[in-house]
Amino acid sequence: MPKLKTHRGTAKRIRKTVTGKLIRRRAFSSHLLAGKSESRKRVIGSPATVKGKIAKNLKRALGV
Numbered sequence: 001m002p003k004l005k006t007h008r009g010t011a012k013r014i015r016k017t018v019t020g021k022l023i024r025r026r027a028f029s030s031h032l033l034a035g036k037s038e039s040r041k042r043v044i045g046s047p048a049t050v051k052g053k054i055a056k057n058l059k060r061a062l063g064v
Contacts, residue, residue, distance in 0.1 A: 007061040014050065014058055022050040022058055 014022050028036075029044045036044070050058055 004060070004063050006063045010058060010061045014062065016062070016064060020064075022055050022062075023047045024050055 014024050016022055024047065026044045026046070026048050029041075033041060
């Protein structure tokens with residue numbers, strides 16, 4: 001079976017930690033921030049980990 005190619009769009013958005021977890025950015029952080037609370041904006045600004053079946057699929061797309 002041939003090698004799988006890395007999905008470049010995914011590779012630009014997701015990065016792998018040293019322990020093998022996947023890190024992604026959160027949505028809703030680019031504009032219309034005046035209507036959002038400070039605590040919500042802080043949460044939006046922090047990265048999130050990808051879990052479960054989605055993480056498995058993303059690892060395959062990344063060739064990890």
